[in-house]
Amino acid sequence: MDARLYQVIPIAAPTDEERAQHYLWRFWRHLPRAGRVTIFDRSWYGRVLVERVEGFADGAAWRRAYAEINDFEEQPVEHGAVLVKYWAHITKEEQLRRFESRQETPYKSYKLTPEDWRNREKWDLYEQAVNDMVAYTSTNFSP
Secondary structure (H helix, E strand, O other): OOHHHEEEEOOOOOOHHHHOOOOOHHHHOOOOOOOOEEEEOOOHHHHHOHHHHHOOOOHHHHHHHHHHHHHHHHHHHHOOOOOOOOOOOOOHHHHHHHHHHHHHOOOOHHHOOHHHHHHHOOHHHHHHHHHHHHHHHOOOOOO
8 A cells, every 4th residue: 555645543542632632532633534544553442441441431431432432433434434443352361372472582571561461360351341342333334
């Protein structure tokens, strides 16, 4: 793909400016114009995944987010955009194997933090959040 036709948007923890807006604002403002592609390295699903599990969003906020996400995705699609969503999943056992391998490889070990191990302990909570995310945001926007 011609590099002039796409952009990759890195999404990290929200800035002060982003926290002052609706959580979808930081994504909405990066949606591409016609004929272009935007790749987000993280998604708006954080509200119903990380923010839910870690308690950054209260129950009312993350439950409301399913409808907000569906509306957010539907708007550009109804305007002619193509929205492609990918979910990459590995098993709990595979994640452990990768963590242990990374931990034993000197040039990779710095990438594994205590936070990674802490999050791993919440596997079941994340798994339930993922199942809910798929169930409540799998929509069909065909005319």
